[in-house]
Amino acid sequence: MAASPLPASDFVLQMRGISKRFGPVRALSDVSIGVRRATVHALCGENGAGKSTLVKILAGIYPPDEGTIELGNQRCLFAAPADAHGAGISMIHQELDLAEDLTVAENIFLGAEPRGTLPFTIDRRAMTAQTERLAAQYGFPVCAGAPVRSLPAGDCQIVEILKALRRGASLIVMDEPTSSLSEAEAVRLFEIVRQLRSRGLSVVYISHRLDEVLDLADDITILRDGKVVCSAPRSGLDVRALVHHMVGRELSDYFPQRAWVPGEVCFAVRGLSTAKEIHDVSFEVRRGEIVGMAGLVGAGRTDVARALFGVIPAISGEILLEGRRIEIKSPSDAIKLGVAYLTEDRKRTGLCLDLPCYWNITLPNLAVLGMDHFIRPGREAAVAAETASRINVKWGSPRAPAGSLSGGNQQKLLVARWLLAASRFLIFDEPTRGIDVGAKREIYSLLQNLSAEGRAILLISSELPELFGVADRILVMRGGRLIGDFVTQETTPDEIMHLAAVE
């Protein structure tokens, strides 16, 4: 790649020769990175490439084994996060650390509350006023007195950013900030990031979404296996180059090609409504077909899945499986009929993270295995391991806790669960959220293999490239209604986005 090195002028931050080991694992070796003033510096790489370790060193969470950190021209040593804050570095973690029951203002001033006149009191009025002034200064729409619990994910991020600004941060690190945001919230966040840059702040931006990296960044550093493989201005790079650097593969492999050969209608929904969430939704999915479902967060996509799986009750409408009308009142009904649902939040509603991997695979399948009265653990583990090996799950041992696997392998554990259940209709809700490029590609070919075996698949996704890369048809939801049903080849991302986002 012909990418020119970064001009060595005006660095606010330089990390040089950083190395870090965890026991036998070399997380970072000789990593150097320079962040220029008033720029957005994207940090890319697959999971395990060392991005998190690097920013944790920057934030004072880990000490480096070797290497130096310079801020301005001053050498720094961060022993604790408070040191990094003091030096003007603020980190916004993927899982936001806000106190949900406190208000926006209380969160922003947590630990630095303006004092009242009486000892041990807080000047709440000053706190609110300062919060409002800060928010107005940047034009952020937040209400100082609102409890954080009541805010949508995008607003929580703004509170985190305000907290960083209140501390006087000159460099903000954002770790996967858009992973829990809707498309509209993400667009607003990009505006905010640009605004921070225009006011002279530097932003280190970690993301798996290459389109947003290319959209936002001034400079891009790519890590692979704990080493810097590329550090260059954005202008010399494109998606193909990014993917190439990250995985050493070409983009053409990213979405495996396949022929669309739909069979009989497997699953049909007619006029499905729930009490509040969705209204009069009708669609069908054929055997061997992958149907994508697009829409903004809150458009009711997940609620369709939850109604079909018996998590929330349907108040009207009918569901037909292979032509037969079926009743689904609970997940247990759905599973018995061959319907599977891989939820969007695998940690919260998917896996029992501290239980063994093979227990997680067999959890809904004890009856299928003929173990509904008596479990034979040896046979159970063998069957689970055999199923897992069919889709190439990598684990230390079937008895290792599910939480010890990487995100991609955790997702595959859930796929193995439904393979064993011999599910005929599978709903995947954001299956590639928070997993790295290599694992994503594996999930895509898994989806295609499942459909090639004659299963019907509904793929809910917020990433349009993913829908266009994998789905045969694309449904669009908005405001709880199904408002579009397209053959993928006959539509464009612009059309889908417009339909999903414009009233």
Place this chain on the structure above:
Amino acid sequence: MNKWVRQLLPFVSLVLIALVLSVLEPEKFLTWSNLLNVLRRSSVNLIVAVGMTAIIISGGIDLSVGSVLAFAGMVGAWPMLRTGGSATTIQAAIAGTSAGIAAGAICGLANGLLITKLKLPPFIVTLGTMSAFRGISYVMNEGQPYNVPDYTWLGSGDALGIPVSVLISAALVAFSALLLRYTPLGRYAYAIGSNRQAAFHAGINVDRNLIAIYTIGGLLVGVAAMIATSRTVSAQPTAGITLELDIIAAVVIGGASLSGGSGTILGTIIGTLLISFLRNGCTLLGISTNVQLIVIGAIIIAAVAVDQIARARAD
């Protein structure tokens, strides 16, 4: 590796205590009768503790076990009083024992129903039923015990040279261990305790399984109640006060996590025996029961602290 250390630690402590006592008091401690005595005394706690283990694994807690012990004992003793004359007939003893066990199971069922149908936290529900069942036990005979002088076999009888109560507790412990390891109910208890939402999305009927777990827990308390009644040949409305604390301590020392999803019957056996041997040892060494409380308190905190440190290391 760390996991093994964690599981072995209570066991090693148990062996150490036994060794120390054998050296200090060889004549008193290392006798068949003393060991049987400790086991006999442990049997009531052990039976209650295995039920509590399943409940804690499922992410719950049962604070009402002590009150249920008293209530089930009172219910069980009642039929034995009404047979007239001086001796309790075999039939009355069987009827009473069954009634006591059934009363325990019904209390457990009530806990389970309140927790699942009203969607209340187990801590709150069983805090309430702890008080209510205790109150009922007092009301039944105006605070007086029911004396059943002939009801001795369960508590002090022997079979094949081993106390009947020890045999019963061994059988129930084995049954519970099999239940937890080899049946869907046991598996689902772990799954619900580990991640209730995930268990629900995997098609598990969470409510039905939780009700079953609390009912079995109550049934086991019912059995323990009849053994306790038989041992003292009277059903005391004051029986089992603060029993829940000893039981929860034993389960936690045995390695179960109060946040659910982990714990084993083997651990609970060790935890229960550890407390029993400590009590026995202190008594043999002439340490007062008041000081025993301090020792046991320290052991509970130490056991959980070691557990936390081991977990932190493992992460």
